[in-house]
Amino acid sequence: MKFKTHIALHPFSLTLSERRIGIIGLNGSGKTTFAKLIDGLVKPTSGTVTVNGLDTVKDARAVLTVAGFIFQNPAQQLIMPQVMEDIVFGLKAHGVAPAEAEARAQAALARFGIEALGQRRVHELSGGELQLAAIASVSATGPDILIFDEPVNQLDLKNRARVVEAIHALSENAIVISHDLPLVEDFDRVLVFHEGRIVFDGLPAAAIAYYREIAGC
Numbered sequence: 001m002k003f004k005t006h007i008a009l010h011p012f013s014l015t016l017s018e019r020r021i022g023i024i025g026l027n028g029s030g031k032t033t034f035a036k037l038i039d040g041l042v043k044p045t046s047g048t049v050t051v052n053g054l055d056t057v058k059d060a061r062a063v064l065t066v067a068g069f070i071f072q073n074p075a076q077q078l079i080m081p082q083v084m085e086d087i088v089f090g091l092k093a094h095g096v097a098p099a100e101a102e103a104r105a106q107a108a109l110a111r112f113g114i115e116a117l118g119q120r121r122v123h124e125l126s127g128g129e130l131q132l133a134a135i136a137s138v139s140a141t142g143p144d145i146l147i148f149d150e151p152v153n154q155l156d157l158k159n160r161a162r163v164v165e166a167i168h169a170l171s172e173n174a175i176v177i178s179h180d181l182p183l184v185e186d187f188d189r190v191l192v193f194h195e196g197r198i199v200f201d202g203l204p205a206a207a208i209a210y211y212r213e214i215a216g217c
């Protein structure tokens with residue numbers, strides 16, 4: 001995967017099927033590029049990426065319904081002024097009828113225990129509230145896979161705990177990029193990225209030890 005001449009990811013072949021997959025590695029190692037490839041937000045410059053059998057280039061729209069991406073800064077993805085409006089907007093964009101969209105949005109807020117945020121304005125939310133609202137908004141559309149880019153970055157202990165709890169309680173498959181290593185330590189599989197390559201792929205404890213070796217700490 002190249003950006004102009006810069007190789008962000010060297011070629012690799014990989015199948016992901018575990019329920020909880022962590023992605024760790026130093027800054028600039030290719031983690032976000034990898035995650036965006038899965039959701040079709042970045043297109044491969046060579047090779048193919050398939051998600052549940054769908055090609056991220058040829059079936060780009062369908063892939064977006066299968067895999068939902070929660071950005072590092074969720075304020076960028078909650079595009080409507082109010083939380084409830086944003087969830088309803090996303091559902092309508094996925095072809096859900098207006099009457100059903102309202103009910104599904106309420107259910108999504110309830111699922112994450114944030115009914116009180118429904119009528120709140122997005123720009124007023126704290127970091128933890130924003131993360132939960134983004135998780136509710138993306139999951140409301142029913143993707144099989146949720147992809148998180150550093151979901152607990154910059155959260156205080158209380159909000160971190162709320163978001164971690166929400167991620168652990170997900171029924172969807174989750175792929176989570178994190179610099180917060182305890183978040184991934186009970187995951188099923190953890191990939192370690194380094195300089196655009198997957199240098200370790202296995203169980204969390206060994207992956208974290210490998211990453212510590214690379215980081216020298």
Ligand SMILES: Nc1ncnc2c1ncn2[C@@H]1O[C@H](COP(=O)(O)OP(=O)(O)OP(=O)(O)O)[C@@H](O)[C@H]1O
Binds near residue numbers: 007008026027
């Ligand atoms: N749109 C882009 N255009 C040019 N270069 C890019 C682009 N996106 C990423 N890169 C480069 O690709 C490399 C990998 O970036 P990526 O964001 O995937 O790293 P990361 O492991 O997620 O880093 P971090 O932990 O800092 O978020 C970096 O060198 C980055 O500068």
